[in-house]
Amino acid sequence: MxxxxxxxxxxxxxxxxxxxxxxxxxxxxxxxxxxxxxxxxxxxxxxxxxxxxxxxxxxxxxxxxxxxxxxxxxxxxxxxxxxxxxxxxxxxxxxxxxxxxxxxxxxxxxxxxxxxxxxxxxxxxxxxxxxxxxxxxxxxxxxxxxxxxxxxxxxxxxxxxxxxxxxxxxxxxxxxxxxxxxxxxxxxxxxxxxxxxxxxxxxxxxxxxxxxxxxxxxxxxxxxxxxxxxxxxxxxxxNEANGPVKVSFRLTEPMPGEDDWGLEFALQSAEDSTLYLPAAEVWAGGRFPGMPARPDETLLAGLGRAVRLFPLLHVALGDQQPAAMTLDTGEAHDFLRQAAPLMQAAGFGVQLPSWAGRKSVGLKLTTRTKGKSSAKALADSGFGLAEIVSFRLDLVIGESTVTAEELAELARLKVPLVRVRGQWVELDDRQLKAALKAVGRRRDGELTAGEVLRQVIDGGEEDLPLVEVDADGMLGDLLSGQAAERLDPLGTPPGFQGTLRPYQERGLSWLHFLGRLGLGGILADDMGLGKTAQTLSLLVQERRDGTPKPTLLICPMSLVSNWQKEAARFAPQIRTYVHHGGERRRGDLDQDVDLVVTTYGTAVRDLGMLRSGDWERVVCDEAQAIKNSGTRQAQAVRAIPARTRIALTGTPVENHLAELWSIMDFVNPGLLGPAKHFRKRFQEPIEVRQDELAAEALKRATGPFVLRRLKTDKSIISDLPEKNEMKVWCTLTPEQATLYQAVVEDMMDTIENTEGIQRRGNVLAAMTKLKQVCNHPVHLIKDGSRLPGRSGKLARLEELAAEIVEDGDKALIFTQYAEWGTLLQPYLAAHLDRPVLWLHGGLSKVKRDALVEEFQTSDEPMLFLLSLKAAGTGLNLTAANHVIHFDRWWNPAVENQATDRAFRIGQSRDVQVRKFICTGTLEEKIDAMIERKKALASSVVGTGEDWITDLGTEQLRELFELDMAGVR
Known part of the structure; x- marks a missing residue:
């Protein structure tokens, strides 16, 4: 291809x-x-x-x-x-x-x-x-x-x-x-x-x-x-409306029994929507931070521009100090349907009643199972998606179910805004016509549970969406999106060598429930909550139920040993075979085994062999590896047939909704339709237009198949210790400061004289050099000279490391540079007279496993130095209760994943997380930028440092410039 x-x-x-x-x-x-x-x-x-x-x-x-x-x-x-x-x-x-x-x-x-x-x-x-x-x-x-x-x-x-x-x-x-x-x-x-x-x-x-x-x-x-x-x-x-302060309009409903709508004017911050000042307070001299010198002039100028979009505003402009105006119902509807969208698109602030913009006419689907209705009884009786259930479709306006007669009367009145049982709703002609047509169609009868599920995922029609689902029994559990909470927990299966926590038992019940129905799921529990244990307990439960077919588990190479050891620990009766390396089998894999563990790379190379296996299920661990549906490994994994599929990932969506589609299309092929349909139906409305209805419909469609729990939720896990994060501010030595300034001057000259991708590469090179200087002069100049006394960061690390081992503790130290780790490891070992382990990408799997085993089992205080890329995921290092990020990746998600090597189930002590930052340098400035944009951090810095390369030259100069206050 x-x-x-x-x-x-x-x-x-x-x-x-x-x-x-x-x-x-x-x-x-x-x-x-x-x-x-x-x-x-x-x-x-x-x-x-x-x-x-x-x-x-x-x-x-x-x-x-x-x-x-x-x-x-x-x-x-x-x-x-x-x-x-x-x-x-x-x-x-x-x-x-x-x-x-x-x-x-x-x-x-x-x-x-x-x-x-x-x-x-x-x-x-x-x-x-x-x-x-x-x-x-x-x-x-x-x-x-x-x-x-x-x-x-x-x-x-x-x-x-x-x-x-x-x-x-x-x-x-x-x-x-x-x-x-x-x-x-x-x-x-x-x-x-x-x-x-x-x-x-x-x-x-x-x-x-x-x-x-x-x-x-x-x-x-x-x-x-x-x-x-x-x-x-x-x-x-x-484009005038793109200033720091914008004029805002707020439409308020009439009081009960009245017909007068209110349209209030205000000034609002373009950056922080919570900074909002009604026009009456503007005229009284009120202010908020960032306001222009003459807010009254800003208000009048904005109202003058808005008149072109809503001509009725000329009435309010007849007042010397316009603050609000009154509208009748027809005028309020004109504002809702015509002016408000134009004003929002033109950059004005618009606040509407909560029901505005929602499709007021929709369908309510009610299903009832025939006979037994409890989830436990249904599961025991072999209830599946082919089972027949009764259904009924009702018309809903606002939040009220209406009869065909009431609908016909509303259509006859032709009033765009009406009160229906005390609630204001906006009636759309197309929706009314679609609803009147639906009245004449079949509205009750019988369907299979699978057909009902498809209706819920499709979400009704464009002009007549499905807005509510009321189902009992199995469908109720499944469609609620809370099946894990509503199902009777199975309990820890006999033969499982360990005790599942209550939330893990609910996860096992949910996976077992979906498997009985022939459906796949995404177990998206937060990192460290035991997705491995829940998956292995499912295999133990199935062997108890008499399921003979094996499971194929695909994971990154770094996790192969972890799965092999965890299977031996929790489920020794599960016959496990690792299909990886030059000695792997060349024949049938599904014979005489219960669990086959392989890597994504091997799955691509041995696809023909894996496709011929008779698998009960395929499990993808770290399933974000298949978030891009176009990659070879994503295509290979989807091509392996199995009765059911499970995706294990703590990050089902990292950047775009297309990633969720890719993973969902793996676990339940075709359920969300083709990618083109998903993009038009969900991705574009949600990502481009922030469409709340589309977001609700996507949640309803995917909720039954995604189980997500967080470590920070005390109702999920109350005995996990605290994670205390702190920043450690380090000063540059004079030698570092001199080198830093020399790099800035040299690289800025280079950056200014290049364009496009060449400029982008030069910016990345400049950042790398500056970060190397912040680590240590030797890291930049690579002359093999001595390390002591030349780096503020190294001096602080020496102090901390001495305190940690003196207290009898263990620590993880992450660096993104393998060459720096190679210099640092022997120096720290000699300085502390303690073992300092060093894990990087050049080690064999056997050596990696040996280092992890030594760190976890040894009683001796020690440090574990790790390359961020090689050890940021997939390792269980709970013997450490200190985590040090020596140099920053500037991607919160990557740093948190690395921290979670220690902060996970099995950790019995509070974890101290320290992030080293050199004051006055780009490290401090970028940290401040991330803090200011915490809410957008995943989208702004989700790809590491690439976003910095698009800054202008003057912005880069300001970012790179050294503040001498950070030099000791």
């Missing part, structure tokens, strides 16, 4: 172009659905001297650097980018869309959504020295947040041709919005013949907005300047 990638080539004097190429850089002419002009591009791609390295192999390839390659590609013509990106969704067996092509496909969806909602303006631009009529996006309000997400999430390969992130994204969105607008517009905006070359420029410009050729040759320069200036003013006015 050919993996196809895409990037964007920004244009200097013409629109940018979509460039498409294949992973093996072969000729694309035969790839279905792709057409363009053959071209050779110079791309900066990760690779070795042998050539570019595919993304899926980056983690396992050594000596990878950003290098320039000549790459054959297809340049898609300007107006055909949308069609090309749409074809990526329909990739057949011949080719697979890579992450970059899928990213641009989502961006195309965003562009089409902007065009459909009218979030664009016509402009006059210059292309190759010729004026052209183009549509340009207006990105304000909630759309601006979506635009920032696209910037943060852009794969590097999209801008591999050398342009910066901002320019690449802007050019791509410009082209896509223009194409989407021309698809949506009628053939002509104005009737009559198209104007000729001698007609007025304004007439030619209007005509060119919908013609195949947007250019306007032979236009008079004076006319171009005049029209361009007017259109530019229009665009600037549309």
């Amino acid at each position: 050919l993996v196809v990638h895409a990037g964007w080539v920004p244009g200097t004097d013409r629109p940018g172009r979509l460039a498409v190429w294949a992973e093996d850089f072969s000729d694309l002419a035969g790839v279905a659905g792709l057409d363009g002009e053959p071209e050779t591009l110079t791309l900066k791609l990760p690779g070795t001297t042998r050539g570019p390295v595919p993304p899926a192999e980056l983690a396992t390839t050594r000596a990878v650097k950003l290098r320039s390659y000549q790459v054959p590609a297809l340049l898609v013509r300007d107006g055909e980018a949308l069609a090309t990106l749409a074809s990526a969704d329909d990739a057949g067996d011949e080719w697979l869309a890579g992450p970059s092509l899928r990213y641009l496909g989502v961006l195309a969806g965003f562009a089409c959504d902007l065009a459909r909602r009218g979030r664009m303006l016509p402009q006059l631009v210059e292309e190759g020295g010729v004026p052209a009529a183009r549509w340009r996006p207006v990105v304000t309000g909630g759309d601006a947040a979506g635009y920032r997400d696209f910037a943060l999430g852009m794969p590097p390969v999209v801008r591999a041709t050398g342009a910066g992130l901002s320019r690449t994204l802007r050019d791509a969105l410009n082209v896509l919005v223009d194409a989407a607008a021309r698809d949506l517009m009628p053939e002509r905006l104005l009737r009559g013949q198209r104007p000729g070359p001698k007609a007025e420029l304004s007439d030619r410009w209007v005509s060119a907005l919908t013609s195949a050729d947007p250019s306007l040759p032979a236009a008079e320069p004076a006319a171009v300047r005049e029209l361009g200036a007017a259109l530019g003013d229009w665009m600037r006015a549309a």
Whole structure:
């Protein structure tokens, strides 16, 4: 299968172009659905001297650097980018869309959504020295947040041709919005013949907005300047609302028995929505932090702009100090349906009643099992998805069930806003029509439990969604999303060598329950809550039930020994075979074993053998490894047949909802539909538009199959000790400060003189060098000189390490640099006269296991130095009650995973977590940036340090600059 990638080539004097190429850089002419002009591009791609390295192999390839390659590609013509990106969704067996092509496909969806909602303006631009009529996006309000997400999430390969992130994204969105607008517009905006070359420029410009050729040759320069200036003013006015303070509007319902709605005005912070000041307080002189010098002028100016969107505001502007106005029900409906969405899109704040915007008409599904109804009885009787249940569909308006007669009366009144049993609801004509049609269809009868489940996942119709489900028995347990709580716990199975905690017993019952129904699940318990023990207890329970077929478990290589040892510890009667290494079997794997443990890499290599096995289930541990559905290992794992499947992961969604779809499609193939349908139904509405209804529907669809518990929830686990996190501030020595400043001056000169991917690589190199200086001068200059007395961090580590071993404790010390760990390990061992173990990626599996065993079982106080990449996941090191992050990865999720090597079940003491930071350096400044953006940390720094490379030169200079107060 050919993996196809895409990037964007920004244009200097013409629109940018979509460039498409294949992973093996072969000729694309035969790839279905792709057409363009053959071209050779110079791309900066990760690779070795042998050539570019595919993304899926980056983690396992050594000596990878950003290098320039000549790459054959297809340049898609300007107006055909949308069609090309749409074809990526329909990739057949011949080719697979890579992450970059899928990213641009989502961006195309965003562009089409902007065009459909009218979030664009016509402009006059210059292309190759010729004026052209183009549509340009207006990105304000909630759309601006979506635009920032696209910037943060852009794969590097999209801008591999050398342009910066901002320019690449802007050019791509410009082209896509223009194409989407021309698809949506009628053939002509104005009737009559198209104007000729001698007609007025304004007439030619209007005509060119919908013609195949947007250019306007032979236009008079004076006319171009005049029209361009007017259109530019229009665009600037549309973007005026993107300031630190915005005007906000709040619509309030009438009091019972009245018909007067209130529309209140206020000023609100654009950054912090909790900073809100009603207009009456603005006129009284009230303020909040960040307000402009004349807030009253800001309020009046904003109201003046808003009049264009809601003309009735001119009544309020007749007052000297407008603070609010009264609306009747019809006017309130006009504000809700027309003005409010426009105001939000234009950057104004809008607060509406909680029911506003929700689809008020929907369906309620009620099902009842026939005969026995308890979950225990159903399970004992072999109840399954083929069982017949009775069902009934009722119409719901707001929160009330209505009869067909009541619905007909509401439709006859044709009132857009009505009170239904004391609750205000907004009635949509399309929903009413859909509901009236539904009245005439079958509304009760019998279905199989599987058909009911499919109805719930599909969520009803577009105009008539399923808003409530009332089910009893097995379906009630399953669809509630709380089956683990409602099921009778099975208890620790006889033969299991250990005692399950109550929440683990509920997890076992849930897994067993899904397995009896032939369904898969995602056990997403927080790291350290015992997903391994729950899975092994399921195998023990099944052997007791008489299930003869084996389970295939796929995990990262670092966890193979852990599964082998945990199986021997908790379930010695389970016959376990590790299928890994050169001595692995070449024949049938499912004979004479109960559990086969293998790695993701081996699963890809031995797919043919694994597909021929007769498996009860396939289990994926650290299932985020298959979050990208397009990778070879994700495809291989999904291709292995089994009766049921389980995914084990503490992070079912790390960056995007597409990852949840990929894992769900593994555990229950096809349940959420194809990826294209999922993206349209859930991903785009939730990620781009923050659609609450779509989020609720996704939770209802996936909730039955995801079990998530957190360590911090005392109702789940009350005896886990505390985790105390603290920052350890270290000062630079004069030698470090001198080196630091020299690196900044040298690297900033280099960064300023480079662009695109080369600049990005230089920024990453600068950060690496500065972090090395913060660790120790020897780490940067690599001259083998002495270590003592030359590093503030090392001095602090020596003090802490001495205290830890003197107290008889053990500590984990994480560094992201293996070369620094190799220098540090013998020095600390000699300094402390104590064992200092050192685990890094170059060790064999046998050596790794021996080090872990020694650390966990030895009574001697000691330190365990670990490479963050090699030991950040998969290890149980509860013998340590201290964790030290010597140098920061600046990704909270990665650091927390490393910390959880010690802070997990089996830990009996409070865990002290220390994060070393050099004051006055980029370490302190980036830490402060993360703290300010805690709520967005996962999306802002979710990919490590790459986000820093997109900062401007002056921002980088400020970030890198040394504050001498941090030098001792």
